[in-house]
Amino acid sequence: MEPIGRVFARDFSAARHTVDSRDGRDGSHVVTPGGAWCRRLFIVGALTECRGSGDVMQARIADPTGTFRVSADWQSPDVVETLGYIEPPAFVAVTGRATLNGSGSRAYAAVDAEAINVVDRTARDIWVLATAGATLGRLEALEKALGGGGDERAATVIGLYGTTGKDIQDKAGMVRTALASVLPDLAVGEIAPVAGRDLLLAAIEDEGGARGIPESDAVALGVRSGLSARDAQRALEELLAAGECYQPASGMIKPI
Incomplete structure (x- = not known):
């Protein structure tokens, strides 16, 4: 099963490059300036806008750092129908495929939704905490790569975006902004499934x-x-x- 990534909206929306998989058979990754390699994503945020009709729907989903562009079409009919029942604003969780549309300065990253569900504020905050941890790990790898170490993916990101130490500090500030939105004393207990x-x-x-x-x-x-x-x-x-x-x-x- 292909792992599902987590990335903040501000970092994802700044993506301008894709990199093909090594064997060329598994498609490409949308690569962000913050070091995320995105193929499939799990995002949680506030549905702020939803428009469309028939077999195509467009939506905007905001996290504490920015906004994701999300779309659904005839390939995901359940998502299209579900979006039609949700009245913004509402917290939602989305699983989907990362895409980069257009090229150069006109390029923009988006998520092709495969599943969507309404969730609550606690679910959003848990996602923020998990995504913050993943983002900080990627920033540490970028920092090591700037010093000549780190892994191959981090070095590739630096080559694509010309990443500097100031860029890494800026992304760390983004994480602090996201964490400031989380409710204090959040306790994550056992979540029992409900039929x-x-x-x-x-x-x-x-x-x-x-x-x-x-x-x-x-x-x-x-x-x-x-x-x-x-x-x-x-x-x-x-x-x-x-x-x-x-x-x-x-x-x-x-x-x-």
């Missing part, structure tokens, strides 16, 4: 009235609870099959 149908049932019970709610609203509730649109629809079918919900009228859902 999709249980999440959806709880949401329907909280929001449903005497007549129940429309099926489309039930799916929207599932998405806002952290499910994808496809998983919310599957959970709804499970609730109906298990007799925990019923349809008082066509297109309406109500818990027993």
Whole structure:
């Protein structure tokens, strides 16, 4: 399984180069000035804008350092549908493929989304902490490479971007800015998985009235609870099959 990288938006959006894999068969990496080699990414931030229709959606997702450009098309229909149910602003987690579009000064890095889910502030803060640690590790490698040591990837980054000690200090400042946004005394405990149908049932019970709610609203509730649109629809079918919900009228859902 290909590892999934973590990178802050400010560093990722400054990427202007790609490097092919050694064997040429596994595609290319988007290489950032901060030393990240990105092929697939996991990002968590605030969905601030979402637009599009049909099979194509464009979104902007902000972390404490900047904004990611995110897109989804017919190759990821569940992402397209899920985005249609999410009303900005909302914290979301996205897994996707890193791409570099255009060339030269017009080039811009983006993420082709493969999966998206609504999350909470704690999930965002945990991502910031993990991404800060990964970024500092890459900056240390760049610093060593400037002194003649370090690894091959760090040396390649310096060659591509002409990295200086001041550039590394600037990126370290970016990390400090991100960490300042994390809630104090964040405690990361055990996170127990919750079945999709249980999440959806709880949401329907909280929001449903005497007549129940429309099926489309039930799916929207599932998405806002952290499910994808496809998983919310599957959970709804499970609730109906298990007799925990019923349809008082066509297109309406109500818990027993």
